[in-house]
Amino acid sequence: MARARSDSPPLFDLPVRPDFHMEAGLMREGHMPVAGLDEAGRGPLAGPVVAAAVILDKDRVPEGLDDSKRLTAEAREVLFRAIVETAVSVSVASLSASSIDGSDILRASLEAMRRAVAGLCTEPRFALADGRDIPPGLPCPARAVVKGDQRSQSIAAASIVAKVTRDRMMARAAFVAPHHGFEAHMGYATKRHRLAISEHGPVLRLHRMSFAPLRESLPD
Template sequence: MTKTRAKKELEPFIPSYQGILLAGADEAGRGPLAGDVVAAAVILDPDNPIAGLDDSKKLSEKKRGALFDEIKEKALAFAIARGSVEEIDTINILHASMLAMKRAIDDLTVAAEYALIDGNRIPSDLPCSAEAVVKGDARHPAIAAASILAKVTRDREMVALDAEYPEYGFAKHKGYPTKAHMDAIEQHGVTKFHRKSFGPVQKNLSLF
């Protein structure tokens, strides 16, 4: 049975977690007006530690990129999954985020025995017991690693989208509702990559 309690304080390494296959899970992209929400799950190797893991938002783009490669090289297992724009518009961003994290945990090539989920909610129907960890990406290295994989993956996808739609400036704002992004939507309309259930996009649907 999945645990549903949220743990507000967590040291980077807790003895009770030693000796089990512990996965950290996090997502990136709940706030943007465009693009998928991306999630990752990571099982770190205690015998092959990674220095410098932290909340991805606190790291420079260069540092995140270097850690992205190191995590993929050293982790016992990792998986990256997503909730699509269509799913976000159908089931809402919260449920799409939970679905993306569940998919990431399900896709791990090594089955997790326990999962730490960033935030205060736990996805339903996980394959293992889990607990929510508020601000977990700054409190546990496995969640921090997941946050890095998710953010780097999503950021790179938005940079690639910028090459297709340069007038929107996706490479700069990554889909977030900046003034430049809002101005671009008003000037050029809504693309198929925009989340049409989000208010700022809805009011410009007639321009699509």
């Protein structure tokens, strides 16, 4: 059986920065407005998974949009403000560590994306979702775009909004659990974080007990 053609282009074909090419093509086909979807926080041991949906104004696209992982924290904050000030609509949704434990991280991420789209004040006619999966239950057609935050400015904008929002949430969590250093590692499995878990234990409703190594600490 022939292998399905990947939506992801060869690495050397990726643009240096994401552009508005996919969105413009969809708009020419009558799919307007177009929303970009992305999430932050699939991998950490603690904290929520946060998704964002962004509909950019095609005439006011902020300069410098990129995959949030390729930007400094300072650049993300500047672009976050620019996105919120210029976009047609921005929406954010999150699912808690407890919700992730009750399901799994992929389902939780996709559900957060669905909720983010539902929260937009302008209903999109099409959605571009980062990754290989389309969130179920969207109110419009959608396309999964591998490395979408490096290819689509709408997805890149969503990645920035999701990342900045989640980082701010984790910084607030540091006030609840100051010994765990959430403001520094944002819940990821750094050496400092793993040591804090060993010394102080997991934090109720903040740590994902279904993730290794936390699940190994659960009583039989």
